[in-house]
Amino acid sequence: MSQPLLESNNKGIYCSQADVYIDPWRPVKKAIITHGHADHSRYGHKKYITHHLNIPIIKHRLGKINVSGVEWKENFTINNVKFSLHPAGHIIGSSQVRVEYNGEVWVVSGDYKTEDDGISGTFQPIKCHSFITECTFGLPVFKWQPQKEVFDEMNNWWKDNQDNNMTSVVMVYSLGKAQRVLNYLNSDIGTIYTHGAIENMTDVLRKNYDFPETIKITRETKKIDLKGNIVIAPPSAHGTTWMRKMVPYVTASASGWMSTRGARRRRAIDRGFVLSDHADWDGLISAIKATECEKVICTHGYTNIFSRYLKTLGYDARTEQTQYEEDED
Amino acid sequence: MKQFAQLIQQIDSTNKTKTKVSALKTYFDQANDKDKVWTIAILSHRRPPRPVNSRQIREYAGELSKIPSWLFEESYHIVGDLAETIALILPPNKGESDKPLHAYLENILKLKSKSDEKKKAYLFEHWEKLNYYERFVFTKLMTGGFRIGVSQKLMTRALAQSTGIDQDVLAYKLMGNWKPQNTTFQSLILEENPEDYLSKPYPFYLAYAVEDELEDLGQPEDFLFEHKWDGIRAQLICRQNEIFIWSRGEELVTDKYPELETFKDYLPDGTVLDGEILAFPNNDIGDFKDLQKRIGRKNVTKALLKKIPVIFKAYDILEWQTQDIRSTSFKQRRQILDKLFQNLTDSITPFHLSETMQFQNWEAVEEERQKAREIRSEGLMIKRADSTYGVGRKKGDWWKYKSDPYSIDAVLTYAMRGHGRRSNLFTDYTFALWNDDKTELVTFAKAYSGLTDKEFKEVDRWIKKHTTDRFGPVRQVEAQHVFEIAFEGIAQSNRHKSGIATRFPRIIRWRKDKTIKDANTLEDLKKLIPK
Ligand SMILES: [Zn+2]
Ligand SMILES: [Zn+2]
Numbered sequence: 001m002s003q004p005l006l007e008s009n010n011k012g013i014y015c016s017q018a019d020v021y022i023d024p025w026r027p028v029k030k031a032i033i034t035h036g037h038a039d040h041s042r043y044g045h046k047k048y049i050t051h052h053l054n055i056p057i058i059k060h061r062l063g064k065i066n067v068s069g070v071e072w073k074e075n076f077t078i079n080n081v082k083f084s085l086h087p088a089g090h091i092i093g094s095s096q097v098r099v100e101y102n103g104e105v106w107v108v109s110g111d112y113k114t115e116d117d118g119i120s121g122t123f124q125p126i127k128c129h130s131f132i133t134e135c136t137f138g139l140p141v142f143k144w145q146p147q148k149e150v151f152d153e154m155n156n157w158w159k160d161n162q163d164n165n166m167t168s169v170v171m172v173y174s175l176g177k178a179q180r181v182l183n184y185l186n187s188d189i190g191t192i193y194t195h196g197a198i199e200n201m202t203d204v205l206r207k208n209y210d211f212p213e214t215i216k217i218t219r220e221t222k223k224i225d226l227k228g229n230i231v232i233a234p235p236s237a238h239g240t241t242w243m244r245k246m247v248p249y250v251t252a253s254a255s256g257w258m259s260t261r262g263a264r265r266r267r268a269i270d271r272g273f274v275l276s277d278h279a280d281w282d283g284l285i286s287a288i289k290a291t292e293c294e295k296v297i298c299t300h301g302y303t304n305i306f307s308r309y310l311k312t313l314g315y316d317a318r319t320e321q322t323q324y325e326e327d328e329d
Numbered sequence: 330m331k332q333f334a335q336l337i338q339q340i341d342s343t344n345k346t347k348t349k350v351s352a353l354k355t356y357f358d359q360a361n362d363k364d365k366v367w368t369i370a371i372l373s374h375r376r377p378p379r380p381v382n383s384r385q386i387r388e389y390a391g392e393l394s395k396i397p398s399w400l401f402e403e404s405y406h407i408v409g410d411l412a413e414t415i416a417l418i419l420p421p422n423k424g425e426s427d428k429p430l431h432a433y434l435e436n437i438l439k440l441k442s443k444s445d446e447k448k449k450a451y452l453f454e455h456w457e458k459l460n461y462y463e464r465f466v467f468t469k470l471m472t473g474g475f476r477i478g479v480s481q482k483l484m485t486r487a488l489a490q491s492t493g494i495d496q497d498v499l500a501y502k503l504m505g506n507w508k509p510q511n512t513t514f515q516s517l518i519l520e521e522n523p524e525d526y527l528s529k530p531y532p533f534y535l536a537y538a539v540e541d542e543l544e545d546l547g548q549p550e551d552f553l554f555e556h557k558w559d560g561i562r563a564q565l566i567c568r569q570n571e572i573f574i575w576s577r578g579e580e581l582v583t584d585k586y587p588e589l590e591t592f593k594d595y596l597p598d599g600t601v602l603d604g605e606i607l608a609f610p611n612n613d614i615g616d617f618k619d620l621q622k623r624i625g626r627k628n629v630t631k632a633l634l635k636k637i638p639v640i641f642k643a644y645d646i647l648e649w650q651t652q653d654i655r656s657t658s659f660k661q662r663r664q665i666l667d668k669l670f671q672n673l674t675d676s677i678t679p680f681h682l683s684e685t686m687q688f689q690n691w692e693a694v695e696e697e698r699q700k701a702r703e704i705r706s707e708g709l710m711i712k713r714a715d716s717t718y719g720v721g722r723k724k725g726d727w728w729k730y731k732s733d734p735y736s737i738d739a740v741l742t743y744a745m746r747g748h749g750r751r752s753n754l755f756t757d758y759t760f761a762l763w764n765d766d767k768t769e770l771v772t773f774a775k776a777y778s779g780l781t782d783k784e785f786k787e788v789d790r791w792i793k794k795h796t797t798d799r800f801g802p803v804r805q806v807e808a809q810h811v812f813e814i815a816f817e818g819i820a821q822s823n824r825h826k827s828g829i830a831t832r833f834p835r836i837i838r839w840r841k842d843k844t845i846k847d848a849n850t851l852e853d854l855k856k857l858i859p860k
Contacts, residue, residue, distance in 0.1 A: 140396050141404045141417035259417060260408050261341060265478075271342050301753075305403050312397060321793075 018081035034110025035094035054093030088112035089123030091176030114283035125290030136278040138306030144280045151184040162228035167249040195233040333430045334463040353487030362514035363431040370509035372484040380440035390415040412468035426458040498525045504581040528573035536727035543691045554686040556706035560607035567596040599651025604643040616820040642681040655718035708732045734815040754789040763850040773827040779836030811843040
């Protein structure tokens, strides 16, 4: 058997023909980066190639790096291997990577979701022979509601809290979920305050996006200003003294893990909104079907269960150990 | 059903007791009487018997969801709750249903005797009509175990707020063997009975744990000492020739301990004792496992009464000759109690006294605590002699001074994924100890708490790389890591492969400094069992 076009080694997903890695977790010469989450875009590569919308993000996170940006569907060739990036719908600047050599096509999904969130680009299935897919939520219990319903609930929740003289605190990841939430919050209800980590990341993205106005919470922010308003904070702020200023407050988290009651209880969060930047069960299955692929390689998530199920559907499916973490959602 | 499902959702989406109670109160204000009776029944563990067994309901849910049964089982394992798994996994509902809660429960009562075909058809019909939370509640009613973070006490509090009836009176009204299908809200709750007030208990007074040095408490001469008995803290009330027993959870448990009825013969009218219910098999204080056999049982059989009788070990007296004496000193109250006990003519009774002790120095107190395990107590109680019987937990007068937990070094042998947030991590562990000649590791306990998130991640990574075998969701791992496991109690057990049951096992620390050869043996563990 000849060498597969893409394979996983101890540094990441590797294309030996082009000597290029995709989302490597150890320093390499040349890396194609699907998106800006920390487990996919790491320090230390000599050369980064990514979608131009992702450049401000990874520069903000990694500092000075040698990076070149490409457009979606723009072909670039390295040692006769044709590469192109395609929208993944995961977060701003996130892409799938299409790799073609001698008529054989592979696609690396990166992280993706099939519902259009209005800011991250619309996920586009790409026909291929082999599909390397994430399956963070690869269990049939994970099914997302349309986001409109979730955001309506969130705005109502904010309004209710305000009526009860409480401050609303939403805990979300600073890259991706925070901007998605921000984009749909109804600023007619009140003022949107942010934690520094959220404000800084959002600032980086404002150049290309028209997000509602936010106010960063500083030492000067007064308790009375926050009352009845909403605060967007990273999960790490939960339970810290930073929250004192918000008392009395009600907390919420917005993530796919909020589907289960156990997860909500364990996080000691008042309200869990089921809102994920990953595909749900039906999204994963439909995305795979749409690629018309034969081979599926499952990375991060419920890989064993998901690949076993794909086999029952007739796919040549297997799992691959990666070092992507499953915490971001 | 809509109303009830909404109530459950509200309760589910808050961590605050106050919010839960207020949601319940609003529900009791608005629901119809029949639904209210059923809600009270459900929240006081009076569900109808299960109409379908767990195997059937899993099979049907898998069928309706069009997924293979192994996939259903894997999902169930990760979610951890059957009704929740089913509610999540079924396709979105097509119709709607306006049927009230009581109509569902009446159906469920009848369903039990129907054929399997009819049961399946009934489930399919309703699963397809109910939304996520309604489905969850509906399936919970079918499968039992309605644990949603609302105790009977909270429910009673909300009902008291809604009806204006005293909470303790309501608790009394709700005890006994009433059935929701045979009663009404009027007769169960609203009608007044003169005897409702007879059973009213006093709030329990609780002790603080000694955290710093014993010396900081003051002079030992100012205190009376007792052993801290490890059973169920309870109040025993004797009024107008009737006995009522309240547990510390403020639940009436009179029916569960019929042998304590005889206190009628020892106590004059208007007496209230504070004490501990303890298992007493073979005329000796039993261990936690013995008492558990009594706590869980609804119907107390003659055989069980004979095998595991209970005693009431009295600590204190709160009411004497119909007078509330809580404001007199502990010393005086104990004098009354001791005298009452000494005057007993019958020597074989379930009435025992928790003896008080006095010490001249704190070293002697420490020495006495060391004996706790031997005499099956949990440690010592330290009570100021001049203290009144207060309300709730107050610092200063009453202290508990518990024995240190047991601990042992064990080897990690199996792992399973955790639930919810930790469902991607292997965090549920099985631990083993060596057999006598250190040739084989024998499972002795499971534990899933005690490590930091960072440590769990580290262990998880290691497990994923060192799995030697898989049994469904369980992974066998290389015997390589030693953990110190703490537990509160230990007893012989023939249900466990090791022959030993431990209580509340938890991880204290990861002993990276130890190799598996340093782990303890089963023999070491057996030596910890109190003789
Ligand atoms: Zn991501
Ligand atoms: Zn990822």
